[in-house]
Amino acid sequence: MIAETGHYALVLALALAILQSILPLWGARVRDVALMRLASPLAVAQFGFVGLAFAALTHAYLTSDFSVLNVVENSHSLKPLIYKFSGVWGNHEGSLLLWVLILVLFGALVAVFGRNLPARLKADVLAVQAMISTAFLLFVLITSNPFERVVPAPMEGQDLNPLLQDPGLAIHPPLLYIGYVGFSMAFSFAVAALIEGKVDAAWARWVRPWTLTAWLFLTLGIAMGSYWAYYELGWGGFWFWDPVENASLMPWLSGTALLHSAVVMEKREALKVWTVLLALLTFALSLLGTFLVRSGVLTSVHAFAVDPARGVAILIILTVFVGGSLALYALRAPVLKQGGIFAPVSREGALVVNNIFLTAATAAVFVGTLYPLALEAATGEKISVGPPFFNATFGPIMLPVLLVMPFGPLLAWKRGDAYRAAQGLMIAFGVAIVATALVAGFTLGGPWLAPIGIGLGLFAIVGAFAEVMERTKLFKAPFGDSFARAKGLPSSTWGGALAHAGLGVTLIGVVAATAWSSENVVALKPGESVDLSGFHVTFEGLEQRQGPNYASVVAKLTLREGGTVVAAVEPSRRIYQARKMDLAESGIATFGLSQFYAATAEARDDGATGLRLQYKPLVLLIWLGPALMALGGAFSLADRRLRVGAPRKAARPAPALQPAE
Structure with missing residues (x-):
């Protein structure tokens, strides 16, 4: 009965989303205050019902309710509790429900905390947001129902993909989705502004907190995914230019450009048309990432293996929202007034340079990711665009960003002094x-x-x-x-x-x-040793261990420096019984900001075990950097000048009554 409750909650949420898409928007057109005020309670109620549906699916996983098909396909009674919980979004249907939950959460937050927004703008923003949630709720209910029953219910489930049974994957998707979906608010604000035909500094102030929040979480999500790939996949790499990795990088680059462009617009009321376009394109790239992951056009450790028909449905959603918003942009952009003029050497000029190169980097990743797919669709020819292309294009484009970045804050608005900035x-x-x-x-x-x-x-x-x-x-x-x-x-x-x-x-x-970095791929028998980057590595032997839902073979390695034992590293291979999958688990020893990394291959007939040993100096800086970026985003978000909605002007006090003479 709980599963049916979750399903009916989604149906009710869809009904509310349709009402929220129509009534406040119509109220804003006819200046009906009552209709416009409906937007906030509808948004909050919609979040409540989607939250109820998500709680129902979570209950099914935690209780191992194998009468629900989604639970059967992605869970197991012996699976640890944390992975029963993360299994809720470790599949297409559940992750899409999480996607919708975050989408309606952002709408509810605007409804609750956007009290200072002008009534018409708030009604338009929440109506556009509801249009997006309407499309995805329909998609969930028609093609991806997470509450579908199976009769008769099996005694046991098929378990979650072992690659996803990791703490990093319990954290990575929610962070990434908050980033992806958070850019929907910038999109809704942009469409609402185009509907109203008014974009000004106050609009930039209102849109910045939502963009900054999305960017912050997307930064953390990408970093978490990178670290997961590094320690989980057994090859020791932190970025492979996988198409799905690129799908998350593109909205991050575009969102970074949007943040900087919004600053110019807020301070100088310049770059209005460009800022609105970036808001539209950033969410479009987020939708593109959703399409790539769920369409079946990619083979990737990050992608969901799903029916291509679902990809067609997402492509329709992508076409409607991106095409419709760009058509509205083409209609309205000519009437938007441009703001202040500024010299090339100025803070605005530095931010424009930043935008140009970030946009070019986004375009390079976009072409490298989608060109092979387009070529295969058009001609049937298969080509691979890998790290050499991206390293040769992305790196040189980002170089000027790093060079110009320190200059921008030292330049004055409108007209700056390059010599003085260089002195600083x-x-x-x-x-x-x-x-x-x-x-x-x-x-x-x-x-x-x-x-x-x-x-x-x-x-x-x-x-x-x-x-x-x-x-x-x-x-x-x-x-x-x-x-x-x-x-x-x-x-x-x-x-x-x-x-x-x-x-x-x-x-x-x-x-x-x-x-x-240094690497040595060797085959060692118990007692044998090898040297790598000053470490004397001894293979002590193999040990059998039993996990909650897997059996593992652990390779025990001892690291010595100058004859002193400094670390023990235990890479392993796990066999998950339910899925009959063999998965390598790396062993890592950390020395300051550097790491010694070990992964195993299968044991050979002669008793030797294959080992990939690597020493990576300062590798932890790769993920410390995004943590600092996210912390910087949090500091900026906490700025007392940055409100969710610009403050209202204080009303003039009534003149004091003069005493009668």
Whole structure:
């Protein structure tokens, strides 16, 4: 009965979504306040019913209700509790329900916290958001019902895909979906503004918190997915330019451009048309990622193997919303007034350069990802576009972003002074040059571009705090005065510095782990040893272990430095009985920011075991960088000047009554 309750809750949520799509929008057109005010309670109620449906599906998983087909196909009674919970979204139907839940959650948040939004704009925004939820609720109910029953109910389930039975995969999808779906709010605000024919600085202020929230979570989601691939798939890589990885990177790049463009619009009322277009395209790229994952056109460890007919349905949704919004944009964009004029050398100019290169990087990833699919669809010819293409295009495009990034905050609005900004970056220049020379000296004979990459990363990190140093008069005023100034800085200033520094930290990690990693693929018998990067690695032997729903063979390795044991590493191979799948689990020992990485192959007939051993210097910086970026986003989101809706102007006080004479 609980499963039926969840199904009926989705039907009721669909009915509310249809009403929310029509009534407030019509009320805004005829200026009917009562109809416009319906948007908020409808949005909250819709969230309540979708939440009830999600809770019903969660209950089915936690109780191993094998009368529900979705639970049968993706769960097992012996599966650990955390994976019973994460199994709710470890499949097409459940993950799509989570997608819809987050979608209606954002609408409910606007309804509750958007009190300062103009009534017409709020009604339009919530109506557009409801149109999106209507489409996806229909998709769930018609093609992807998570509550479908199976009769007779089997005694046991088929278990969750072993690749997904990992703590990282319990966290990664919700973070990623909040990012993907969060950009729907920027889309809804953009469409609402186009309907109203009015885009101004207040609109940019209203849209920024939602865009920043989505960007923050998408950053964390991509980083979590990257780390999961690194330790779970057994090859030690952190990014493979997989099409589904690219599908998450594209809206991140576009969303980053949108954030910077919205700042220009808020401060100077410039780039209006471009900012609205970016809001539309960023969510379009999020929908594209949804299509790629669920259409069946890709073979990937990240993709859901689903019926291509479902992909056609998502393609229709993509076409309707993206095509419709772009048509509205083409109709309305010419009437949007452009804002202030600015010189090429200015903070606005730096942000425009940032936008140009971020957009170009997005286009490069887009072409490299979709061209093979388009070519195969048109001619039947299959080609592979892999890391060489992306490394040769994406890297050079992002290089100017890293170079220009520290200059922007030091330039004045409208007209800046490039020489003065360069003076403010003298410390960053000095650190970069010295670091490049030192690294080149210590790694003589290694990759010649690697020292330059380290120097560029340090330039980005130190340069990110140049504005803070300038505004606090660090080294120019007494420390107490500088500290007091630092405490008084807006949190968005610290947020921008942390986010920019995070990009430099990631660059250093990528360069170090790529250029100076060492690897040895060997076959060892118990008692045999091998040396790698100063470690003496001894294979102690194999050990059989039993997990809750798998059996594992663990390879026990001992690491020594100078004869002293410094770590024990235990890579393994797990056999999941229900799915009859053999899965490698890497073993990792961490030394500061560096890691020793080991993965096993199957044992050979001669008693030897295949081992892939790697040492990756500074590899943890790759994921520390996104953590800093997300922390910077959180600081910016906490800025007291950034509200969910611009503050209303205070009413003038009534004149005081004069006493009678």
